[in-house]
Amino acid sequence: MREVISTEKGPKAIGPYSQAIKANGFIFISGQIAFDPATGKPIEGDTAKQTQRTLENLKAILEAAGSSLDRVVKVSVFLKDMNDFSAMNEVYARYFPANPPARSTVEVARLPRDFRVEIDLIALA
Numbered sequence: 761m762r763e764v765i766s767t768e769k770g771p772k773a774i775g776p777y778s779q780a781i782k783a784n785g786f787i788f789i790s791g792q793i794a795f796d797p798a799t800g801k802p803i804e805g806d807t808a809k810q811t812q813r814t815l816e817n818l819k820a821i822l823e824a825a826g827s828s829l830d831r832v833v834k835v836s837v838f839l840k841d842m843n844d845f846s847a848m849n850e851v852y853a854r855y856f857p858a859n860p861p862a863r864s865t866v867e868v869a870r871l872p873r874d875f876r877v878e879i880d881l882i883a884l885a
Contacts (some may be wrong), residue, residue: 767824770817771795774872780821782885787825791838791880792817793872807844807876811851814879819855822883831884832861838878842867848877 765780771792773779780789794803794810795817803813819829839848845865853860861881871878 765821765825767821769797769820769824771797772800780825782825785885786833787822787827787883787885789818789821789881789883791836791878792821793875793878802873802875807839807841807847808851810875810877811848811879814877815851815855818879818881825883825885827883827885829855829883832856832881833884834882835861835863836880837863837865838868838871839865840868840871840874840876844876 761783763782764778765782765787766778770779773790777790780787782788792814794813795801796803796813797817797820803810822828822832837848837852839845848865868878
């Protein structure tokens, strides 16, 4: 069984993909960036501010799928500049204070709309 997850509380997809897919007991959330779902506009600011908005977007999509951050098993973080790792990590730690999920963090050449961070994740449904 495969279910498309979509919520107005998360940014609309900017391409031919779904916000998330629920399948076989898991939720796979597409890479999210720092768009404000209320305005549809990008959040300006540093990596910490963009990370916070991105994680709030992920949280909203998880909740729409009937899950939560406590059920996340794997996170992938894409940074425009690895020098921003500490700023991202400080914000990230507030969202996963205990028993954090597995995680990869990589520096990439470029992100959509020149954002500083993009995050995707997999969670238990």
